[in-house]
Each structure stands twice: as C-alpha cells, then as structure tokens.
Amino acid sequence: MMSMLLAQALSVVRSGQQVLKDVSFSIAQGEVHALLGGNGAGKSTTLLTFLGFLEPVSGSVHVQGRYVSENVSAARQAIAYLPEAATLYGHLNAYENLRYFLSLAGTDTNRRALDEALDRVALQAVARGMRMHTYSKGMRQKVAIAMAILREAPILLLDEPTSGLDPVAIDEFNRLVRDLAEAGRTILLVTHDVYGACHVADRIDLLHKGELVGAFDRPPGMDRIDTEAVHGAFAKYAGA
Amino acid sequence: MTGLIREIRFLASDRAALLWLGIALLVACMSVFLGLREIAAQRAELNELIEIDRTEREVVDALYQDWGEVAYYTFHLTWDSPSDFAFAALGQRDTSPWKHHIRALALEGQIYETDAENPDFALIGRFDFAFAANLLAPLLLILLLHDLRSAERTAGRYEWLSATAASRGSPWFARAVLRVGALALCLIVPLWAGGLPGGAGASTLVAASLVVVLHIAFWWGVCALVDRFGWSSPVNLTALVGAWLALAVIVPAAIRISVEAAVPLPDGGDILLTQREAVNDAWDLPKSATMDPFVERHPEWADYTEISQSFEWKWYYAFQQVGDQTVEPLSRAYREGRIGRDRLAGRLAWLSPPALAERALQAIAGTNMAASLAYEQRVRDYHAALRTYYYPRLFRDEAVSDASIGQRPEFHAMGD
Numbered sequence: 041m042m043s044m045l046l047a048q049a050l051s052v053v054r055s056g057q058q059v060l061k062d063v064s065f066s067i068a069q070g071e072v073h074a075l076l077g078g079n080g081a082g083k084s085t086t087l088l089t090f091l092g093f094l095e096p097v098s099g100s101v102h103v104q105g106r107y108v109s110e111n112v113s114a115a116r117q118a119i120a121y122l123p124e125a126a127t128l129y130g131h132l133n134a135y136e137n138l139r140y141f142l143s144l145a146g147t148d149t150n151r152r153a154l155d156e157a158l159d160r161v162a163l164q165a166v167a168r169g170m171r172m173h174t175y176s177k178g179m180r181q182k183v184a185i186a187m188a189i190l191r192e193a194p195i196l197l198l199d200e201p202t203s204g205l206d207p208v209a210i211d212e213f214n215r216l217v218r219d220l221a222e223a224g225r226t227i228l229l230v231t232h233d234v235y236g237a238c239h240v241a242d243r244i245d246l247l248h249k250g251e252l253v254g255a256f257d258r259p260p261g262m263d264r265i266d267t268e269a270v271h272g273a274f275a276k277y278a279g280a
Numbered sequence: 281m282t283g284l285i286r287e288i289r290f291l292a293s294d295r296a297a298l299l300w301l302g303i304a305l306l307v308a309c310m311s312v313f314l315g316l317r318e319i320a321a322q323r324a325e326l327n328e329l330i331e332i333d334r335t336e337r338e339v340v341d342a343l344y345q346d347w348g349e350v351a352y353y354t355f356h357l358t359w360d361s362p363s364d365f366a367f368a369a370l371g372q373r374d375t376s377p378w379k380h381h382i383r384a385l386a387l388e389g390q391i392y393e394t395d396a397e398n399p400d401f402a403l404i405g406r407f408d409f410a411f412a413a414n415l416l417a418p419l420l421l422i423l424l425l426h427d428l429r430s431a432e433r434t435a436g437r438y439e440w441l442s443a444t445a446a447s448r449g450s451p452w453f454a455r456a457v458l459r460v461g462a463l464a465l466c467l468i469v470p471l472w473a474g475g476l477p478g479g480a481g482a483s484t485l486v487a488a489s490l491v492v493v494l495h496i497a498f499w500w501g502v503c504a505l506v507d508r509f510g511w512s513s514p515v516n517l518t519a520l521v522g523a524w525l526a527l528a529v530i531v532p533a534a535i536r537i538s539v540e541a542a543v544p545l546p547d548g549g550d551i552l553l554t555q556r557e558a559v560n561d562a563w564d565l566p567k568s569a570t571m572d573p574f575v576e577r578h579p580e581w582a583d584y585t586e587i588s589q590s591f592e593w594k595w596y597y598a599f600q601q602v603g604d605q606t607v608e609p610l611s612r613a614y615r616e617g618r619i620g621r622d623r624l625a626g627r628l629a630w631l632s633p634p635a636l637a638e639r640a641l642q643a644i645a646g647t648n649m650a651a652s653l654a655y656e657q658r659v660r661d662y663h664a665a666l667r668t669y670y671y672p673r674l675f676r677d678e679a680v681s682d683a684s685i686g687q688r689p690e691f692h693a694m695g696d
Contacts, residue, residue, distance in 0.1 A: 091443045121443040127435045131293055143286040144445040191444075 042105050044069050044195055044226035045090060049099035052085055052250075059085045060250045062099065067228055067243075069194070072221045074237035075230040076270065077247035078278050083230035084124060086247075087197045090228070091121060103195065120145075120191035124199040126184035130173030134158065134183045137172060141187050149190060157186040162212055177204035185213065189220065196220065198229040202236055214240040234274050238265040246270070248277040287454045297424055297459060304420045304466040311412035312474035315367030318406065319478075322373070326359050329379065333357035345680050347673040348593025351384040351666075358382060358662055360655035361693045363646040364479035368471060368488060369410035369638070371647030378652075380659055384670050386603040387663045388555045388611050391656065392548045410641040413467050413492050414634040415528055418499040422520040424459040425503040427513035428452055434513065460500050467492055488644050495637040499524075531632040539625050545617035546610045558606035562599035573605060574598040584675040594674045601667070615653065622649040658694070665689040 045067040052060040060082045067073040075083045088094045090101050092112030101108045103115040128137040135154055142149050158168055161182040172180060181204045188196050198217075202210045210233075217240045221227055231237050237244050238256075244265055246254035254273045256265045291297055337354055344350045359379040366373060382390045429452055432438040445451050468489045475485050506519050562570050571585040587595045604611075629636040642648040669688055678684065 088439065091439065093439055093442070116443045119443065121440060123436060123440045125436060126440060127437055131295070136293070140286060140290060141441075141444050143282065144441065144451055146282075 042069075043067060043102065044071075044104055045073070045228055046102040046105075047086065047089075047099070048102070050086070050089065050096050050101060051098045052082075052089055052094050053097050054085065054094065058097075058250060060089070060096075063247070063250070063252050064099075065245055065252070065255075067226055069226050070221050070224050071243065072217055072227045072229070072241045074241035074244045075228070075247055076232065076234065076237050076244050076274060077230075078232060078274075080249070081247040082250040083232075083247055084199050085250075087121070087199055087228070087230060090197060091116060091119060118193055119195045119197055120188040120193035122184050122188045122196070122198045122201055125177070125203060126181065128172050128180055128183055131171060133171055134163065134168045134175075134186075137183060138187055138190065142190055145191055145193075147191060153190065154186075157190045158183070160189060160216060161186045162209065178206060178209055181205055182209065185216070189216075194224070194226060196225055196227045196229075198227065200231055201229055202231065202233055210236055234271045235267060238267040238270055239263075241265060244270055246273055246277065253277055283451070283454045284458065287451065287458045290455070291458055291462070300420050300423045301459075301462050301466055304417060304463050305470070307412045307416055307420075308409065308467045308470040311407055311409045312367065312470045314406070315370065315408045316474050316478060318370060318408075319362045319367040322362055322378070326361065326379065329357055329359070333381075341682075341685050346593070347670060347678065347680060348596065350680060350685070351593075351597065351670045351674070355381045355383055356662070356666065356691055358659045358691045359693050360651070360658075364481070365475060365484045365488065365645045366647050367474065367478060367645075368408060368480075369641040369645040369647055370406050370408045371410070371642035371645060372649055372652040373647050374406055376652040378655065382659065382663055382666075384597065384600075384663070384666045386555055386559050386600040387660065388604050388607050389552045389559075391659060392552050409467075409471060410638050410645075413641070414495060414637045417463065417467055417492075417496060418524050418528065418634065419521070421460065421463055421496060421499045422503060422517070422524060424463060425456060425500065426506075426516045426520050428455055428459075428503075429507055430511065430513040430516050433510070456500065456504070460496060464493055464496050467496075484644060488641060491637050491640045491644070495633055498633045527632050528634040532635045535625060535628040535632065535635065539621050539628065543617055543620040543624060545621065546614045548614060551607050551610050551614060554610060555603045555607040559599060559603035562602065567595055570595060570599040570602050573602050577601070577605060578671070581671065581675050597667075597670065597674055615656075618649065619653065654694075658691075662689065662691045 043066040045065075047063050047065050050060050050063040051058065059080075063082070063086065065073070075081075075086060077083050085094060089096060090103060090108060092108050092115055095109060104118050106114055108115045129140065132140065135151070138154050138157075139149065155165075155168075158165075163179060163182045163186065167175065167179060172183070175183070181201070185198075185201060188198065201217075202213055205213060214236060217227055217229070221242075229237075229241070242258050244256040245252050246256070254270075256270050256273075258265050333355065337356075340353045341350065344353060357379065358381075360373075362373065362378075380390060429438060432441055441451055471488060471492075472485050475488075476482075502523055503520060506516050506523070511519070567587040571587065575582045575585055584594065585598075626639060629639050639648065643650070666689060672678070673680075673684065
C-alpha cells in the first residue's frame with residue numbers, strides 16, 4: 041500500500057542548527073499519526089518540510105509517492121494545513137475568512153457547506169457573522185479546523201490543533217479527527233498533548249531534539265494508545 | 281479572474297489600503313484642479329494683456345510722428361501660450377518667464393529682467409500633477425506594498441496562505457497587482473477627467489499615463505526587491521522610505537549640485553548690468569565708438585552713420601544694439617550653459633526615476649527647458665524682426681504713415 045506521507049532519513053538544518061536528524065516514518069491512507077514532543081523537538085519543522093517550505097539537507101519527504109522537492113505545488117495541493125495558533129483575518133467574519141481561504145485553494149463552497157463545517161466544529165451560529173477580532177482563541181481555532189475540513193484535501197497536517205480549545209471542544213475535535221480518518225483522510229498532527237494524542241492517533245512517534253526516540257502503536261482492538269507508556273517516555277525526555 | 285475578484289473583495293475590506301488609495305485619489309484630484317486653475321489664470325492674464333497691448337499700441341501709434349519715438353514708446357507683448365497639458369506639469373512656467381513686454385531697445389536686459397512671479401513658489405515648486413505622481417505616489421505605493429508579505433509573516437499566516445494557494449498561484453502577486461493598479465487608476469482617472477475637457481489630446485494623455493505607470497512599476501520593483509529579504513514590516517518600511525528619500529530627494533539634489541559645478545553659467549544679472557553699462561556709457565563716448573561696431577554688424581547702413589546733432593534716434597538705437605553686441609558672448613555662454621546643464625541633468629536623471637518621470641511629463645506638457653529656450657528664441661527672432669522693420673525707417677528718416685505702421689511685424693505665439 042502506497043504511503044500518503046513518507047519521511048526517509050530526513051535531516052533539516054534551520055539557521056545553522058540541525059533541527060531534524062535522520063527521521064523516518066510512513067503514514068498510510070486513513071491513518072492518524074501523531075508527532076509528540078516538547079518545544080524545539082522539530083515537530084513543526086517536519087510539517088513545513090512536507091509543505092516544501094524547508095529543504096532537507098539529507099534524506100527526503102514524499103507526498104502521495106511524489107518527491108516533494110521536485111513538485112512542491114502538487115504536494116501542497118494534496119494537503120490541508122492548519123498552522124499552530126492559526127490567525128485568521130480579524131476584519132473578516134468566519135464566513136468571509138473561510139470563503140477567502142477556500143477560494144485561494146480553488147475550492148467551491150456554498151453557505152450551507154460552510155455552516156455544516158462550522159456545525160461540526162461546534163462554533164455558535166450567532167458568532168459566525170461577527171468579525172474575528174472579537175473571537176476567543178478557541179473560537180478562531182474552530183474556524184481554522186473547519187477550514188481544514190472544507191479543503192477536502194486527502195491529507196491533513198495539523199500543528200497543535202487543540203491549542204486554545206476547552207476540554208469539551210478537544211473531545212469533540214478528537215472525535216472529528218477519527219471521523220475524518222475513517223472517511224479516508226490521512227492525518228499527521230503534531231502536539232505536546234499526550235492524552236489527546238493517545239486517544240486520537242493510530243501511531244505516535246516521539247521526537248526529541250530532532251530525533252525519533254520512541255514509537256507507540258494503537259494495539260489492535262483498543263480504542264487508544266497506552267497513555268502511561270507514552271507519558272512515561274515523554275516525561276523522561278522532557279526532563280532530559 | 282476568480283483570484284482577482286477574491287482580492288478585490290479582500291481589498292475592499294482593508295481599511296488601511298482604502299485610506300491610502302483615497303488619499304492618492306484626493307491628492308491627484310487636488311493637483312489636477314490646482315494645475316487647471318493655474319493655467320486658466322495664465323490664459324486669462326494673457327488674454328487681458330493681449331487686449332491691453334493692442335489698445336496701447338493703437339494709442340501710441342496715433343501720438344507720435346517720428347519713427348524714433350514710435351519705436352521707443354511702443355511695447356510689444358510676447359508670450360508663450362500654455363499647452364493643453366501644461367496643467368499637469370507646470371515645470372519651467374514656474375521659474376522662467378513666459379511673457380515679456382519688449383521694445384526695439386537693447387534686448388538682453390529686457391529678456392533677463394523679467395523674473396518668476398513668485399520666488400517662494402519657484403523654490404518649492406507648485407503642487408501640480410507631476411509633483412503628486414512623481415513624489416507622493418511612490419510614498420503611497422510603499423505604504424500599500426511594504427507589508428504585503430511581512431504582515432502575514434508577523435500574523436503567522438504566511439505559510440498557511442502559501443500552502444493553501446499552491447494550486448492556484450500565489451495570492452501576493454494578485455494583491456500587489458490590485459494595489460498597484462488601483463493606485464495607478466487613482467492618479468490617471470483624475471488626469472484624464474481634467475485633461476480631456478481641457479483639450480489635451482488622447483495621445484498626450486496616453487503618453488503621460490504611460491509615464492505614470494512606468495514610474496509606479498519601478499517603485500513596485502523596489503518594493504518587491506526589499507520584500508525578498510524577508511524583513512519585518514517596520515524594517516521594510518524604513519528601507520523603502522530610505523530608498524524614496526535617496527532617489528526622490530537626495531539624488532536630485534546631488535544632481536543639481538553636480539550639474540551646477542560641472543557646467544558653469546554666467547550670472548543673468550551680469551548680462552543685465554553689462555548691457556546697461558554699455559548702453560549708458562555710450563552717451564558719453566564719441567559717436568564713432570557706437571557707429572563703428574554697429575556698421576560692422578550692419579554694413580548696409582554704412583552710408584547713414586553720420587551723426588550731426590547731439591541726439592539722433594538712429595544713433596540711440598545703434599548704441600542699444602551695440603549694448604547687445606557687447607554682452608553677446610555672455611548671453612551666448614548663458615544660453616549654451618543652460619542647454620548644457622539641461623542635457624547633463626537629463627542624462628543624470630536616469631539615476632533618479634522621480635526626476636526622470638518629472639522631466640518626461642514636462643516634455644509632454646511643453647514646460648521643460650527646451651520649450652522655455654524655444655520661447656526665448658522666438659522673442660529674439662521677433663525682436664530682430666522689429667529692428668529689421670525700424671532700421672530702414674530710422675536711418676532713411678522716413679515719414680510715419682499708417683500704411684508703414686501696418687507693415688510692422690506682429691508676434692505670434694506657438695499654437696495660437
């Protein structure tokens with residue numbers, strides 16, 4: 041089965057510092073893959089490399105079997121990207137923001153589709169017509185997640201997607217991610233939320249100072265990855 | 281097309297961009313209005329002067345029966361009519377005289393004694409379209425473009441937007457095109473709205489619009505160049521305003537200083553004084569000191585140079601001409617120097633696109649140095665025609681007659 045996302049012996053240098061060292065992983069269609077790690081572990085760098093914003097010094101990244109460095113445009117077309125602390129345009133409302141970004145992506149939408157996506161992320165109807173500078177961080181994040189859903193791209197790269205969400209919203213988001221995966225979307229999310237990653241991911245790779253230092257798979261028939269094992273490994277490296 | 285519509289909607293919701301575009305439109309409208317008002321005032325003044333000039337000559341012609349007195353008391357208005365596009369670039373019409381009131385006396389003093397009407401305006405230049413388009417528009421473009429990408433980087437949207445737009449092209453180009461296009465329209469539409477009813481030809485307006493667009497395109501290139509460094513918005517703004525200051529203010533000032541140093545020019549006041557001294561001294565010199573150099577220039581009057589009385593008009597006009605002959609080298613050097621300075625300034629203007637655009641608009645408007653010198657030459661030619669007309673009548677001591685006065689040359693301005 042072809043990998044939707046593939047990193048092979050990936051090494052990346054930013055501002056003279058090696059931020060990824062020999063990182064390899066593969067993600068199949070419909071899989072939710074979490075990169076877990078503390079600050080500066082190289083999680084966001086991995087996403088930016090898949091998007092073609094960073095060039096590996098060695099190794100390679102592939103999207104849908106295509107070498108990203110040779111076809112950045114095709115890679116980006118296949119990916120819906122949600123950055124950490126996504127800042128939408130404050131002078132536009134939720135609908136206008138969604139329409140703007142979706143138009144950039146060439147995705148046609150109607151008001152009904154927008155409302156459906158906003159319903160899925162549980163954004164209150166009354167807030168949707170308000171300018172986004174009045175939104176809380178969690179509300180903005182919900183709109184950004186709705187955008188990722190509406191993109192209809194086969195691959196989702198989510199950078200700290202639950203940042204700013206309340207526990208209820210996080211739970212709803214985790215269910216949403218599972219639904220999207222079951223619908224065939226491939227999802228790579230980076231997070232430092234151990235609990236959330238264990239509940240939503242099929243596989244967790246633990247990154248520490250740019251290196252993969254652990255991998256945890258969801259056991260067959262289980263609804264989550266062993267939280268204690270992951271937490272133990274995470275705590276060990278977080279204290280290192 | 282979809283991208284453009286999307287960005288038009290986006291621009292329509294960007295208050296800061298709308299503010300800068302609104303200011304550009306206001307500035308362009310104001311400059312066109314003030315330029316049209318100034319040219320209308322110049323035309324009205326000319327019409328009034330032409331009428332007064334005609335009336336005065338009729339009165340003088342009826343009063344005097346001696347060609348010497350007729351020539352002495354008769355003034356002749358000469359003028360340079362503004363072109364229909366002069367409102368957009370007043371140019372030399374601010375600093376060089378565009379009308380004279382001349383007599384058949386020594387010319388050099390008459391040409392250079394007329395000064396700009398308002399030296400304060402001559403110093404700072406008028407608020408015309410050329411000023412708005414060449415100096416203010418680049419600043420407004422900088423304000424519109426300096427944070428196109430950097431603001432998105434600061435907001436954390438840059439990668440998001442770039443990744444999202446991958447399949448449909450970059451949003452930055454569409455945003456920039458829209459802002460540049462909108463600014464160009466804010467400048468060009470008032471220009472056409474003011475120019476067409478005022479009689480400026482479509483080809484003239486197209487040429488001027490092209491100058492504006494090329495100049496804006498240059499500054500767009502500068503903005504794009506600075507943008508490539510990936511600096512923050514304040515650093516971009518500082519760098520771009522610095523570039524504007526250098527190219528629009530410092531380089532033109534350096535060009536002016538260099539040109540003045542490289543091409544020395546006699547003082548116009550020296551020409552005036554030297555010529556007046558030559559004329560005044562002639563009263564105390566032997567008549568031959570005047571008539572000999574005069575005959576060298578006009579051998580056809582060699583048989584009429586005997587001056588038997590203490591004052592004769594032919595002697596008077598001869599020493600007026602000798603006064604001009606005395607300052608001819610200075611006057612020639614002054615004119616050649618102005619042409620030389622203008623040529624050198626034209627070459628050096630390539631170092632300053634705002635100065636280059638200003639010169640281009642002045643050339644289109646007929647308000648540049650070449651136009652000013654051409655007018656000055658027309659005054660000289662007309663004055664020479666007056667002398668050619670008066671000398672036979674003065675030297676042969678002919679009687680004044682209406683028929684003869686009817687043959688006196690009239691000044692005709694270019695385009696009138």
